[in-house]
Amino acid sequence: VVQRYVTTSDEKAARKSLWITMWMSVFGSLVFFGLGAAIYAFYKTQPELLNPAMEKTDGILPFYIVQQLPVGISGLIIAAIFAASQSTISSSLNSSATAYIKDFDTRLFRPNRNDKTYLRAAQLAVVLIGILGTVVAIVMAKSDIEGAFKMFNKIVGLTAGSLGGLFALGIFTRKANGSAALVAAFAGSVTVVTLFLIDAPVTGLLYAFIGFTTCFIVGFILGCFLPPDAAQVKGLSLTTKDD
Incomplete structure (x- = not known):
């Protein structure tokens, strides 16, 4: 949201951007929750198709994609999921690194340095935050x-x-x-x-x-x-x- 309204030209455009974001969030939520409800209804009426060894509900959507959709369609959906994840993760990494550079490095640790120094620091921050995120993801995947x-x-x-x-x-x-x-x-x-x-x-x-x-x-x-x-x-x- 912040990234959207700081790029607008005036207050009216910022207000319009926020309203669009709100309605898009409502639409997105309806799509995601509707998808979950549809898959729940599908396996509720056909429980024999569900893998009884599945321990966590997070695996139901990938399981449905692989088992129930045609080969070409399932591949496209999996590729789309990876693409969306990559886009979201890259934005998060860049914004986190920028926040660190602007709020800490340039103000507290190393003020009045040249842009090249801050660029290298931002690149290093992206790598470190990415490693940390990967470790946290692995821990969460293995945890109960x-x-x-x-x-x-x-x-x-x-x-x-x-x-x-x-x-x-x-x-x-x-x-x-x-x-x-x-x-x-x-x-x-x-x-x-x-x-x-x-x-x-x-x-x-x-x-x-x-x-x-x-x-x-x-x-x-x-x-x-x-x-x-x-x-x-x-x-x-x-x-x-x-x-």
């Missing part, structure tokens, strides 16, 4: 997790909730300042991580909501006691956008 999708939602919930809370604090209130927002984000992350570590009876789908709510409430309360300077929020929230 219920499903990749549920684990994905848990991992996203550990960080995305607090991030959303920060955005909500900045957009909908004029109470929180920078210090209050950082403490609130930390509180939201700690809350969710604690639930994860103690294996609390809370579904991973609620992690993001819990982190969001905790971050927003803590930030709002702290902001009441540590109000920001008016100049800090001028033009940044809904209530001050016209100031």
